[in-house]
Amino acid sequence: MQKKGYLNADGKIDYKGRNFVIFYVGDYDASSWVSQTTPTLWDDPNRGKVPMMWCISPVLAERVPMALDYRRESATPNDYFAAADNGAGYLMPGMLQAPRPLSGLPDGLNARVAHNKPYYKQWGLTITGFIIDGRAPPLNQKGLDAYAAFSPNGIVPQKVPLTSLHGEMPVMRSDADVNEDPVTAARIIYDRIQKRKIPFHWFRNILKSPSWYVQVVAELKKLDPKIELLTAPDFLSCIALI
Numbered sequence: 001m002q003k004k005g006y007l008n009a010d011g012k013i014d015y016k017g018r019n020f021v022i023f024y025v026g027d028y029d030a031s032s033w034v035s036q037t038t039p040t041l042w043d044d045p046n047r048g049k050v051p052m053m054w055c056i057s058p059v060l061a062e063r064v065p066m067a068l069d070y071r072r073e074s075a076t077p078n079d080y081f082a083a084a085d086n087g088a089g090y091l092m093p094g095m096l097q098a099p100r101p102l103s104g105l106p107d108g109l110n111a112r113v114a115h116n117k118p119y120y121k122q123w124g125l126t127i128t129g130f131i132i133d134g135r136a137p138p139l140n141q142k143g144l145d146a147y148a149a150f151s152p153n154g155i156v157p158q159k160v161p162l163t164s165l166h167g168e169m170p171v172m173r174s175d176a177d178v179n180e181d182p183v184t185a186a187r188i189i190y191d192r193i194q195k196r197k198i199p200f201h202w203f204r205n206i207l208k209s210p211s212w213y214v215q216v217v218a219e220l221k222k223l224d225p226k227i228e229l230l231t232a233p234d235f236l237s238c239i240a241l242i
Contacts, residue, residue: 001234001237001238004234006230006234006237006238007241011241012241013238013241013242015199016226017226018199018226018227018228019193019199019200019201019224019226019227019228020199020200020201020228020230020235020238021189021193021201021202021203021220021227021228021229021230021235022053022200022201022202022203022229022230022232022235023052023053023202023203023204023205023213023229024053024055024129024130024156024174024202024203024204024205025052025053025054025055025129025205025208025213026055026084026085026129026130026204026205026206026207027055027084027085027204027206027207028054028055028056028057028060028084029056029057029060029084029085029090030057030060031060031063031064033207034056034060034064034067034068035064035067037207038067038070038071040209041207041208041209041210042071042074044209044210044211045211046209046210046211046213046214047076047078047079047210048076048077048078048079048210049078049210049214050078050210050213050214050217050229051078051080051229051230051231051232052078052079052080052210052213053080053081053082053127053129053231053232054071054079054080054081054082055081055082055083055084055085055129055130056068056071056081056083056084057083057084057085057087057088057089057090058083058087058088058119058120058122058123058125059088059089059119061119061122061123068123072123078231080231080232080233081123081124081125082125082127082128082129082232083120083125083127083128083129083151084129084130085128085129085130085131085132086128086130086131086132087112087116087120087128087131087147087150087151088115088116088119088120089115090132092132092133092134092135092136093109093112093131093133093136093139093143093146093147094133094136094137094138094139094140094143094159095136095137096108096109096111096112096143097109097137097139097140097142097143107142109142109143109145109146110146112146113146113149113150116150116151117149117150120150120151125151126151126152126153126154127151127153127154127155127232127236128147128151128154128155128156129156129232130156130174130204131147131155131156131157131158131174132158133157133158133159134158137159138157138158138159138160139157139159139160144166144169144171145166147166147169148166148167148168148169151169152168152169153169153170153233153236154169154170154171154172154232154236154239155169155170155171155172156171156172156173156174156202157171157173157174158173158174159173160172160173161173162196162197162198162200163198163200163239163242165239165240168240170236170237170239170240172200172202172236172239173202174202174204175192175196175201175202175203175204176188176189176192176203176204177203177204177205177206178203178204178205179205179206179208182212182215182216182218182219183219185205185212185216185219186216186219186220186222186223187219187223189201189203189216189220189227190220190223190224190227193224193227200235200238200239217229
């Protein structure tokens, strides 16, 4: 991190007036999207030119293991994998926390951990790129403990503070969806950054090509050269050091 210029000699974040950005490259929470977009979006010749956090549900290994395997075999150093919403399978995890007034069932967090751990281990995942809380309660201490057990390098829920640490797990609140053309998308991102009080920013993009991301980054640099797109590990490591 020091060699990359993100930390100073004292181990503190060296902001230099910069705003750091990460993109949730999604939404790969269905096998059809993963399989159909592999030859069209994944094989885009511009993939690898900018950091991209590909968020794919690892449970899709039950449906399209060949696509998950191919993407890892052909990934560049700028392609990083994280779990899609909300881990190994889609649900609102706050609804697993006791008390569960709708179902009356006991706490289901241990079952959630047991389900996720093998998939995260199989595919080398340590980050959950997005957690949709929806109408469920926010993750409580036990809910956060559950995610820390299989997603120790970070999670991005909706109903949490802007940035925090749960033990050693970075936690960041999700922000805006941006899916417009590159020029408009860059302007939306720039405007949103100006309104936020922290130098860390997460944006979700759905079924966008690597070429789109390259163009968005180029447009952002025109608006503000100090907006910097990071890899997922660097971004979340910085949050852990705030």
